[in-house]
Amino acid sequence: xxxxNQVEWALHCMTTLARLPRDRYIPTKVxxxxxxxxxxxxxxxxxxxxxxxxxxxxxxxxxxxxIAKEANKISLLEIVEAVEGKKKTFNCQEIRFNNPCLKKExxxxxxxxxxxxxxxxxxxxxxxxxxTRKLSDIVQDVTDSVPEEIxxxxxxxxxx
Amino acid sequence: xxxxNQVEWALHCMTTLARLPRDRYIPTKVxxxxxxxxxxxxxxxxxxxxxxxxxxxxxxxxxxxxIAKEANKISLLEIVEAVEGKKKTFNCQEIRFNNPCLKKExxxxxxxxxxxxxxxxxxxxxxxxxxTRKLSDIVQDVTDSVPEEIxxxxxxxxxx
DNA sequence: TATATTAAGGATAAAATATGTCCCTAATTA
DNA sequence: TAATTAGGGACATATTTTATCCTTAATATA
Ligand code: FES
Ligand code: FES
Numbered sequence: 001x002x003x004x005n006q007v008e009w010a011l012h013c014m015t016t017l018a019r020l021p022r023d024r025y026i027p028t029k030v031x032x033x034x035x036x037x038x039x040x041x042x043x044x045x046x047x048x049x050x051x052x053x054x055x056x057x058x059x060x061x062x063x064x065x066x067i068a069k070e071a072n073k074i075s076l077l078e079i080v081e082a083v084e085g086k087k088k089t090f091n092c093q094e095i096r097f098n099n100p101c102l103k104k105e106x107x108x109x110x111x112x113x114x115x116x117x118x119x120x121x122x123x124x125x126x127x128x129x130x131x132t133r134k135l136s137d138i139v140q141d142v143t144d145s146v147p148e149e150i151x152x153x154x155x156x157x158x159x160x
Numbered sequence: 161x162x163x164x165n166q167v168e169w170a171l172h173c174m175t176t177l178a179r180l181p182r183d184r185y186i187p188t189k190v191x192x193x194x195x196x197x198x199x200x201x202x203x204x205x206x207x208x209x210x211x212x213x214x215x216x217x218x219x220x221x222x223x224x225x226x227i228a229k230e231a232n233k234i235s236l237l238e239i240v241e242a243v244e245g246k247k248k249t250f251n252c253q254e255i256r257f258n259n260p261c262l263k264k265e266x267x268x269x270x271x272x273x274x275x276x277x278x279x280x281x282x283x284x285x286x287x288x289x290x291x292t293r294k295l296s297d298i299v300q301d302v303t304d305s306v307p308e309e310i311x312x313x314x315x316x317x318x319x320x
Numbered sequence: 321t322a323t324a325t326t327a328a329g330g331a332t333a334a335a336a337t338a339t340g341t342c343c344c345t346a347a348t349t350a
Numbered sequence: 351t352a353a354t355t356a357g358g359g360a361c362a363t364a365t366t367t368t369a370t371c372c373t374t375a376a377t378a379t380a
Contacts (some may be wrong), residue, residue, distance in 0.1 A: 001161050001162065001163045001164075001244055001249055001252075002247060002248075002249055002251050003161045003163065003249055003250050003251065003279075004161075005251075006252065007250070008250075008251070008252060008253060008255055008275070008276075008278075009255065011275045011279075012255055012256065012275060015275065020305075032259065033257075033260065034258075034259060034314055035255050036255060036258025036260075037255060037258070039181075051173055065173065066169075068249035076278060076279075076282075084161055087162060088162075089161055089162055089163055089249075089286075090162075090163050090167070090168075091162050091163065091165075091168070092168060093168060095168055095169065095172055095195050095196060095197060096172065098194075098196025098197070099194060099195075099196075099310075099314055100193065100194065100317065101310065101313045101314045101317050102310070106307075106310065111305070114298050114301035114302050114305060115168070115171045115172060115175065116168075117238075117296075117301075118172075118236060118289075118290075118293050118298060119167075119290075121293075122236075122286045122287075122289035122290045122293075123286070123290050124280045125285040125286055125288065125289045126249075126283070126285055126286035128285065129278075129281050129282035129285045130278075130279075131202055133278050133281075133282075136303075137278075138274050138275055138278060140305050141277075142274050145271070145274060147266075150259075150261065150262065150266065153261045154259055154261045157260065157261050
């Protein structure tokens with residue numbers, strides 16, 4: 001069970017957009033070159049972020065994407081779910097009902113298998129961390145840990 | 161990011177084996193029919209559980225698998241990792257170092273990206289739940305929630 | 321001893337997903 | 351008018367998951 005590359009790309013792009021002035025649109029081409037990932041494929045991730053309402057895109061020269069909400073209103077979970085979908089990490093196929101001893105009347109779909117229940121608790125714990133952590137926290141961490149000098153020339157590179 | 165079917169199968173097989181007498185070996189064929197899954201493919205999961213030391217297998221007639229440790233010494237995480245591997249759910253490919261503004265001397269591999277760090281925290285929260293939950297807890301839940309009658313005829317079916 | 325049964329594991333194949341590319345359209349700016 | 355851009359559809363390729371088949375060695379039992 002491993003998340004796709006799109007997740008890392010999307011998180012980094014969101015962090016990048018969150019650091020930049022809200023009135024500037026950044027094209028996918030620039031985000032792709034800055035992060036060293038294929039532009040056309042990153043474009044799919046950006047479209048997913050847009051349709052989730054996390055960024056908004058605009059056409060034409062000077063177009064591109066900007067962040068759609070304040071960074072403290074965006075959780076990492078929203079970003080992850082935007083590109084990975086909202087399905088739970090454990091897919092219970094109800095194999096308990098394949099038990100050859102069971103009659104139909106015992107296959108009540110209203111109860112949850114104990115095993116699935118435990119797996120869903122783990123899934124929920126994972127989501128809770130991601131839901132609690134906001135994009136603004138990441139921006140703060142980056143600001144604290146990356147030398148100011150590097151942030152400045154990076155921002156200039158992106159905006160130029 | 162969704163776990164494979166093997167995980168559900170392995171968890172159910174482990175629960176089944178944990179309920180049965182320790183001195184009996186159950187063949188893959190029986191486990192497969194009881195759970196309604198393909199025998200040859202389930203066999204791969206059982207082999208993984210065996211090489212992780214969670215069950216032990218023996219050859220010949222009256223052979224098969226039995227649980228290798230007490231159920232309260234086996235966590236769900238061990239079972240999941242046995243069949244899914246131990247890789248983290250987030251695969252950081254260090255795209256931060258693709259930043260075209262960075263010189264080589266800034267690409268220190270000793271620090272962890274803030275984003276990866278957050279994702280690893282979520283991964284760890286997921287693992288903590290699974291590490292804390294023991295197979296014996298599941299067996300208890302099943303005993304409490306499934307009618308005694310059904311458990312009995314199921315056990316008889318498997319052992320016969 | 322002969323036979324049936326079984327785990328272990330290698331080889332292969334089919335199906336599903338993830339990853340990546342190409343191209344067309346409409347909107348927007350200069 | 352020309353250049354730029356997101357949106358999105360259609361493909362193409364790579365990787366992973368799921369599944370089957372077959373051989374070997376060990377074991378129990380008749
Ligand atoms: S039936 Fe799906 S986990 Fe038990
Ligand atoms: S470089 Fe991998 S998550 Fe930041």
